[in-house]
Amino acid sequence: MNTTTYSQLLHLVMPEVIVVLTALVTLAFDLLFLRNYRTRVRFTVAATLASAGCVIAILQLMLAPVQSNLSDGMFLADPLTHLVQAALLLLTIVTLLLSVDSTFTEHVGEFVLLLLLATAGMMFLVAAQDILVIFISLELLSLSLYILAAFDKGTPQSSEAALKYFLFGGVSSAFLLFGFSLLYGLSGSTNLTQIASAIHTPLNPLLVIAIVTTVIGFGFKVAAVPFHFWAPDVYEHAPVPVAAFIASASKVASFFIFFQVMLLGFPQIAGSAAWRHFVNGWVPLVAVIAALSMLLGNLVAIVQTSVRRLLAYSAIAHTGYMLLALVAHTPQSLAALLYYVLTYGLATLGIFGVVGVVEKQTGTDRLSSFSGLSRRAPVLSACLFVFVLSLAGIPPLAGFFGKFYLFVSALNVAPGSSGLLWLVVFAIAMSAVSLYYYLQVLKRVFVASPPDEATPIQASVLTQTVIVLLAAAVVLLGCAPHLLLQGIMAAIGPAGL
């Protein structure tokens, strides 16, 4: 173990330190000076401060592109983690800006504090290759999210959703910790690469338990079937910005670390999910989970009448697609996964932004409250059009290229053989099903006529600007995927996965 001075350590974790300091400053400022102002003012100031902090952290990330590995994977800094961290910060900023109009709470400082602590947790999470640090950061993230989900104290459903989230999350954390402890027992190390070198085929029962519990733990975080039960409730009843945050940033971080753990920790016992060449390992397990997620998510989404619940099931389906990248587990599939999950995060944030505006004015997120939205709010509807079709995978939007690249990378594992073709065919078939319920939403917006007493729906300038920018980003990344792909490729190359 190489020695590291505290100043080096501080230099390395500077972005995270900035985020945490911002959180504390925002809390202090809000409590000391703004207590007597209106909620909106407090939110504006807090969001501005917090966003400024995040921007500084992003700058810090970009200015210090160091290649460093502290204490054997306790804390990693390379272009790849920097890229993911910057993306997480960006998604956090968007979430903050979208929450400015919120009225669900008066505890603005605490809200922003928790949001930023969750972000700090995610930043540590993606930079770790040590199961202990991974667990601790994951807990920091999860605990913050549990509280955030319950933040709307006015409605009992919010607390109910948060309780459900907490109970499921607690159990899955226990599973994860159990799996990690077995891994430590088997290998005598908490470092992923050392664990990888210590374990090998044939599988022994303890190892099987360790892998299964690890997959359960992460499966919960990414809301894969059958660990998805919390998602619909949380998506439907958590405050809008929180639901958006859970659906975007938290998903990016969870998927990244899931990939990292499986790829670095268990490369020897991956097994194979190729058609008629199944080999025991974690890959067939993940493949089954992926297929189940696509199937259940898409089919259940069809019958939803609440837009947020529909988004939850569509998120489960998207989790299924993204798990394909884990099944493939190549550097190319990591690039595909990152592209997919980032653009997915943007589109989801955008949808939640629009849903937030509509919900605020009509009081509900039922599909019926979206009737004739195109005449009540043309700009927002146009943006919603872009986001929803991007999720459906219609070109030239970002979601299409994400899917295309993901499927190519899955098939590219073993070119010439049928390999993962069965899973890709299944995924494409399921995404054809998904068009049905996405079009149901758009039909409401564009085809149905607005209710008689309908008035134009107004969004604040800031919210509208953010949503339009998100839509522009989705279109741009769809038309010119290279802009983002180039960066991801350049970052993955030196990461040496």
Next chain:
Amino acid sequence: MLAGTIYISFLGALALLLLPRRSTTAARVLALLTASAGFAIALTAFLQHRSGELETITRIPWIPTLGIEYHLAADGISLCLVLLTGIIAIAGVLFSWNIEQRTREFFSFYLLLIGAVYGVFLSYDLFLLFVFYEIVIIPKYFLIATWGSTRREYGAMKLALYSFIGSAMVLVGLIAAYVAAGAKSMSLDSLAGYPFSLHFQMLAFPLVFVGFAILAGLWPFHTWAPTGHVAAPTAASMLLAGVVMKLGAYGCLRVAMTLFPLGLGPWGFHLLGLGSWRDVFAVLAVIGIVYGALVALVQKDFKFVIGYSSVSHMGFILLGLMTLNQIGLSGAIIQMLSHGIIASLLFAVVGRMVYDRTHTRELAALGPMNLNKAIPFAAVTFVIAGMAGMGLPGFSGFVAELMILVGAWHAFPVLAVCVGAGIVIGVVYIWRAMQKAFFVGDAETSAPSQLPPISLPERLGAVLLIATSVAIGLYPQMLLRVIAPALNSPLFDGLRKGGWR
């Protein structure tokens, strides 16, 4: 320059959205100007085209890491279809001059659809082609669901899902081919030149072919077509029958058949007398021809007659493709144009001239209205369009169907006889619809109903379409001049070596 057709249409769609809310006339004029500009570009390019040449329009790297290029190119086949798109686009705008509700949005979706169709015909990179192909689905859905009639939401959703399932099949095939060829390029000629294994082609060919053929109305996957046509507003059914179904046929020829020519070869065994995918699809095409005609014969709804006649005529195209000889393939391409024009004309008569005035499409209800006296222009147009549809000499349908029949006679003599029966039934159902809708009323006893006269835009649109059909019918050489060399280009080498006779 040809790329302008795509950009102008998309810009027009965008500009329409920026117009003030109530400006319906401005929206119509803008749409007409945009469509005419697209047509003018297409026509110029068609006239300047040197036959046999593959004209590269734009070729720039798009996603270099995956070898995907933004590559637009045109040969004789795509030029013909681009020209068709231009004509139908203008006619469609003229026939939807009476759209009053949400006019801007209507024409915006309309031009978006047109732009994407141009894009499909001009794409030479398969990724790009697929992008445009999928863009087509969305405006089509909204055009039907918002401005349609009978069961419009059902028809629109059915159409969207069928198209999307078809394109999902195509996507699987394309990704598999791209990866099997080393994931280096999606360019049409480089993939067409790649020697895929026989086993791969045997599996990929039917997948991609059926994926495209769903949109071309291949029996038994045609059921979206009649419901979609009936639900759609006039302009949308014109586009649907006129160009969107051609996208499917074009994809079959341009993608499925050039990429996987060995997939057309014999299986090595016989099942129910069928020895290859080629036999299977030829038989399905003939079933489509006869079945479409028979069903059209018993319809009570005027628009369903035309809807099923489309299925029948699209069967000719698919049969022409399966003949795999020069004359059959050329006939198939001319039939694409011919059917595009005739079907849009028929839909214009039924949907715009008749239905928008009488508000019924029941043949039994139309008869007593004495329409040949009330709106003689509509009656005359329908008679002309009907004659063209039956394949009377002098019209485009005659040339196309004759060529396909000759091609089919070389390739599948038995099937050619069945097609003959289909043509005869075709005469009967057109005759029956014409008689029941226009000429059943007794002129002496019943006075003609008072209906608004046929407006100028309708006249212009009808004349444009009839003139095109007659021009092709009288001088098919102007199309054959560019089609024949295109079919002999290196792109179709694999097909020629594979099963061309």
